[in-house]
Amino acid sequence: MVQIDFHGGVDEIGGNKIHVKGKENSFFLDFGKSFNKEGDYFSEFLQPRKLNGIMDLVEFGLLPSVKGLYREDYLRHCGLNHYEKPATDGILISHAHLDHMGYLHHIRDDIPFIMSQETYLIIKALEETGVAGFNNYLSYKTDFLYMAKARLSKNSNTTHKKANARDIKKNRPIEIVEPYKDFSIGEFTLQSAPVDHSLPGATAFLADNGEEALVYTGDFRFHGKRAEETRKFIKKAKKFSPTTLITEGTRIDRDKNTTEEDIEQRAHELSLSHQGLIIVNYPIRDLDRFLTFYEAAQNSDRTMVVNTKQAYLLNEFAGKGYPEIDDVAVYVPRRTWGLMGGQSQVCFDEEWVKSSEIDSEYILGDYKGWEKDYISWENNVNYRDLQENPEDYMFQCDYFEFKELIDIKPENAIYIKSKTEPFNDEMEIDGRREKNWLKHFNIEVHTGFHASGHACAPEILEMIREIGPESVYPIHTRDARAFNVLKDDGIEVKYARLK
Known part of the structure; x- marks a missing residue:
């Protein structure tokens, strides 16, 4: 039983x-x-x-x-x-x-x-x-843990400090x-x-x-x-x-479903007919949907631009039938001080210097450890590349990355939404914000590019x-x-x- x-x-x-x-x-x-x-x-x-x-x-x-x-x-x-x-x-x-x-x-x-x-x-x-x-x-890091820490004085008793996650991580x-x-x-x-x-x-x-x-x-x-x-x-x-x-x-x-083949056909047609920047929003873990848009980009002589999280995932799936990380461009956003792109200025000993003139180590300091593996590659792009040659790119941009549009300032851009429609109150609110952003930048919206799982x-x-x-x-x-x-x-x- x-x-x-x-x-x-x-x-x-x-x-x-x-x-x-x-x-x-x-x-x-x-x-x-x-x-x-x-x-x-x-x-x-x-x-x-x-x-x-x-x-x-x-x-x-x-x-x-x-x-x-x-x-x-x-x-x-x-x-x-x-x-x-x-x-x-x-x-x-x-x-x-x-x-x-x-x-x-x-x-x-x-x-x-x-x-x-x-x-x-x-x-x-x-x-x-x-x-x-x-x-x-996949890992396990014990929380609420103090680890021994020796005092500087030889006569003092041992004291403790909060454990550093890197010291206690195990698989x-x-x-x-x-x-x-x-x-x-x-x-x-x-x-x-x-x-x-x-x-x-x-x-x-x-x-x-x-x-x-x-x-x-x-x-x-x-x-x-x-x-x-x-x-x-x-x-x-x-x-x-x-x-x-x-x-x-x-x-x-x-009673019926939109198929991945339907999306492929529409994506290919739209990528060939539009002359400006194409922005796409699809679930980052859906590598088959990524492949659909990657092929549409290739078919229209565009470079597929992905974010650093997508780049990380593509690297993990190398050799498993998907495009390699070298086959795409990686979009590097501005983080923390916003030094990427070369337009910002920083002050060194009372002298203001453009970020394009400073050593790369200062720019790297804006990024998380895992991201640093992707922002120094030759196949990187930033907002200025999408600004100057928008017709050359298909740009993956999730709703939570819409701030990048402020830097890119897209003109004659279209937005392909390839995600499920809202199914709860929080998603409805996000959907209204999404519409506001796209309307502000006069971006033409194309829906109906979602195939259910x-x-x-x-x-x-x-x-x-x-x-x-x-x-x-x-x-x-x-x-x-x-x-x-x-x-x-x-x-x-x-x-x-x-x-």
């Missing part, structure tokens, strides 16, 4: 945290952040407090109250001194979207994280290039799994199965303990560049003869019918009742309940 406890992903899109328990062993399927539910209590300027460990999130049911799951430093800091044996034998990560792995930071350091190689690389990029906070996904136990190769978690034999989604490395999982055969789809689609991977998964899952299928149903209310209703239902499980749990959806039609096929539809 296998017990399945749902701690997220129920009557919501995202937040998957599913605990699968056998006789002696167990594992979690994903450990994601619930954006909508977290947004009910927290915002950009009202964040959970690290000083309270996990308790701010537990207070509102955003983290499950499971003993033996969370990191010792947070528990002890909260006055919870019971640090029990691990509550599970591993956490399987289907892909590197925050609604599937965003709460990994809070997990204790002796529970393995199991994922594909591509998922590992993307999470690594998230941790290395992200803003410090709750982002110890978490990470297990990389290969497609369709067996691996074990105690009594369970498992396989990972690649699927098409809106970023590389997405996988479904198949698990069998001799009594139950379980299939978990993660997030999947059929209309991207890797649709054949999803079709192969379905064939394998059918042969697996699952007793239980846990499937996402994000777009169970939609999820299958639509006919595809989901046909997938389930082809696999033929005894029962199905719809999750990652707001309309689980839409799956009732499967009862006519002899498939029992079960409704997940939060534990």
